[in-house]
Amino acid sequence: MTLGAIKKEHLGQLVAAVGAHGGFYGPVLRDNDVCLDQVQPSDTLVLDYANFTLPPKGLFFPRSEVIATHGADGMVETPLPTGKAVLFGVRPCDAMSLTYLDKVFMEAQFADPYYRARRERTLTIALACRDPAATCFCTSVAGSPSGQGGADILAVDIGDALVLESATPAGEAFLAEYRKLLGRPSDNQVKARDAQVAQAVRKVSSIGSDGVTARLQASSESAAWEELAERCLGCGVCTFLCPTCHCFGLYDEEVGPQGRRVRAQDACVFPAFTLEASGHNPRTRQGLRMRHRVMHKFCYTAQSFGDIFCVGCGRCIVNCPANMDIRETLTEVPP
C-alpha cells in the first residue's frame, strides 16, 4: 500500500502527463451532465457529482460495436484497442461492478477479447463518495462509499486535495511513476481522509437485505412477481443503466459487399429476448422476466460466482419511469 496526494488545482497536470502516454478518462461536462469520457485539452475535471448517469460498463462493453467484418475467406476481427488508459473518478460501486463483469467476460474458457483488451489496458482510480445519494445502498451489497474493490487506486476528496492509496501493484506502480505530481500526504491530510471516509459510510442507508439470496430463492413461485410486474413498463432502462447487466446479442449485417458482425447490449426484460423461431418463448410474461432479472442478480450469480451482481448504485431506482424500486422488491417479495 502506497499513499499519494495531489492538490485539485494540479489535476490538470496529471491529466496532461498521463494523456501523453495514452487515454485519460475522467468526469467532464457533456451536454450539462457530468459524464465519464476521454478528457480533452479544453476540458476541466468536475469533482462534484453523486454519480454518472451512465455506468462505466460502456467503456469496456459498448452499447453497440462492430466486432468483425466478413472477409473473402472468413471473418476479420476488428482491431483491439492498444496503449494504456486511465479511468479516473468512477465511484467505488461502479469500480466494484467491473470485477463482476470480469467474472463473466474474462473467465478462462471463453474470454471475451474485446472486453479483455479494454480492461487490461486500463488503470482504475476510483473516487470515494463524499455525499452518497438517497438512493445509494452500496453498504447493503458488500460495498462501501470508499471501497477499494475493482480499483487500482482509491482517491478520497478532502476539500482542496485528493489523498490517494494504491490497492493493487499496478496502482502502486502508477503512484511511483507520477511521484513528482503525486507527493506524499501529510499526517493531517491522512487524518482528514480517515474522517471523510468515516462520515460518508454513515450517510448510506441500509435496506435490510440480509439473507436476500435465500429469501428470493424461496419466493420463486410467489404470485408477488406478477403483481410487481403489473407496474413494469418493460422499457429496459434498469438494465441498460445497470453497471452489471451484461445481456447482449450478436447480429450479422450486410453493409455493401462485405457484411459485418455487431455486438449490441440487449435486455432480458424484453419479450423478444428469449423468443424462439418456433414461436416458443420460455418467458412469456413480464412477471417471469422481472423474476428472472432479479433472481439472476441476487441468486444465480451468488451461486455461480459467489457474488450478488448488484452494487447498490441506485440508477435503476432514479431512472425507472414507473417508480419501481429494487429496494422494495427485495424486501417485499414474500417467500
Added chain:
Amino acid sequence: MIEGVATNPYLTLPVTVEKITVENDARDLKTFRLAFRHKADRKGFRHECGQFAMLSAPGAGECPVGIASSPTDEEYVEFTVKRYPTGVVTSALHSLEEGDRIGVRGPYGNGFPLAAMEGMNIVIVGGGFAFTTLRATIRYLLHERSRPRFKKITAIYGARSPGELLYKEELMAWQGSPDMDMHVTVDKGDKTWTGREGFVPTVLGEVKPGAANAVALVCGPPAMLRFTMKPLLDLGFPPNHIITSLERRMSCGIGKCGRCSIGGQYVCKDGPVFTYEQIMQLSGGQF
C-alpha cells in the same frame, strides 16, 4: 477450443456446403453436410455427441443447431435444420445451395456423458426432428471402435407420419442390425406403411427396456418429453439416469449473453444436456 481462432470465440470458421439432403415430405427439414475450408479448422473442431454449434448464414445471423454427425465421421460435420417461416436464419439456411459458403462456430455445450456410460445398457428415445444428436450418438455407438465398450443398445424413434422420419436409409439399416434393437414408430401410418404405429411413450412402455445398469437418452418435443418421463420412471430409471437435451434461444453460445439462462444455468454452457433430476431442480420439470 478451435485452433486458429482460439483467441476470439465470436468469429466463425468458413465452411462450404458440400451436400444438402431434404429429409421429409414437408421439405422443411434439411441436412447440411459441411466441409471446413481450412484443414486446421477441421482438426480443431472436435465435438462430442450431444454438442451443438452456431451456424451462420451470410447477412442473416446465427442460430444454435445440434451436431447430427458423429465424431467418428472424420471428413465432415452435419447439421439437420428445421425451417420456420418466422425464422430468419433457418430460412436463409434453407435457401442455400450446394457449394455455398457459410460459417460455423463451436462446438459448444457439454454433450452426452458417453464416457461415464461405458459398460452400460443404452436406451435411446427420440421424437420428431429432435432426433439429430441422438442420430450422432447411434452412429458413434455402432462404430466398430466404440461398440465393444457398451452393452445392449435399444432405440425407439417416432415421428408424426412416415414422411416425417429423419435419416430413413440409416433407420432401415439400424432396424436390420444385430448390434442394436431399433424400434421405429409413427403416430399415424399411410397406405405404404407396414411398420409400427403409436406414440413414442406408448411404444416405450411396450418395448420395456430394462433399467438395470442402464441410462436413457431422451430427445423430443416438450410434450413428448413430458409424457416419456413417467414410463421411464415406471420402468425403474432413476431421474439421474434419464438424460435429455434442452433448447433455448442463444446468441453467444458461450455463457455470456444471458439468453439461454434458466434457473441459474446456461443451456449453452452448462447444458444443453441435463439429467431429469437437474431439470426438476432448474425449472420444476419444465422442458
